[in-house]
Amino acid sequence: MTPVNHAVEIRDLHKHFGRLEVLRGIDFTVEPGQVVCVIGPSGSGKSTLLRCVNLLEQPTSGKVFVEGVELTHIDVDIDAARRRVGMVFQQFNLFPHMTVLENVTIAQRRVLKRGKAESERIARENLDRVGLSEKADSYPAQLSGGQQQRVAIARALAMSPSLMLFDEPTSALDPELVGDVLTVMRKLAEEGMTMLVVTHEMAFARDVADRVVFMDGGVIVEDGPPDQVIGAPQHERTKSFLRRVL
Numbered sequence: 001m002t003p004v005n006h007a008v009e010i011r012d013l014h015k016h017f018g019r020l021e022v023l024r025g026i027d028f029t030v031e032p033g034q035v036v037c038v039i040g041p042s043g044s045g046k047s048t049l050l051r052c053v054n055l056l057e058q059p060t061s062g063k064v065f066v067e068g069v070e071l072t073h074i075d076v077d078i079d080a081a082r083r084r085v086g087m088v089f090q091q092f093n094l095f096p097h098m099t100v101l102e103n104v105t106i107a108q109r110r111v112l113k114r115g116k117a118e119s120e121r122i123a124r125e126n127l128d129r130v131g132l133s134e135k136a137d138s139y140p141a142q143l144s145g146g147q148q149q150r151v152a153i154a155r156a157l158a159m160s161p162s163l164m165l166f167d168e169p170t171s172a173l174d175p176e177l178v179g180d181v182l183t184v185m186r187k188l189a190e191e192g193m194t195m196l197v198v199t200h201e202m203a204f205a206r207d208v209a210d211r212v213v214f215m216d217g218g219v220i221v222e223d224g225p226p227d228q229v230i231g232a233p234q235h236e237r238t239k240s241f242l243r244r245v246l
């Protein structure tokens, strides 16, 4: 039997900031094509966990594998490994002086060394995917927050990642704009994209996630299907969190 790699595997991950231990031994895996939502109170270490998965933060100890490649290995080509992981943040961080098309091509050209025609073709395909082909020549300031976030998603997708990380992608949006971004994420999930999503959108987690991970105080308290973790939580910490957010 050929071994099948996990999309993500995290083993005994610890992260300290000075004397503060923010991640206190995290173990979990994400299988190819799975959508895993991470929920938990503010300060529980969700963003730090995501940032350790693409080495925006260097773990203090433990191992992180993406598609079987150990990112925490001393000899790994970090840039090459990181390129396979797309990330979408709460803040969209588009370049304000560049058009939407330029925002979605620049990293393809600089990092992947794709030519102009190819990178523009891939940019347009991905703008189409997020429903924004009409906006290629607009500037970020001419777009709504929801549209800007969809550009940020297209920008990440244009790098052909095998895994997408989302850190509260709708938390900075006006409520009426949240739905469009979630619709795009739901479509990506249906297309089979592997996704690790930190979110407060419980309806999204319940409907779209294959698994929900509840974190508190730098540890995973519960990990299971949404019906279980959201629908019938076992731990008091999960229950009291859900009472506050539902």
Ligand code: ADP
Pocket (backbone or CB within 6 Å): 017, 020, 022, 040, 041, 042, 043, 044, 045, 046, 047, 048, 049
């Ligand atoms: P969450 O995303 O769940 O709100 P974070 O991962 O952002 O939690 O933060 C967890 C803890 O780590 C918090 O106490 C936060 O203040 C601290 N922290 C995060 N990043 C840093 C940093 N770069 N330096 C020091 N402390 C940090």
Ligand code: MG
Pocket (backbone or CB within 6 Å): 046, 047, 048
């Ligand atoms: Mg956070």
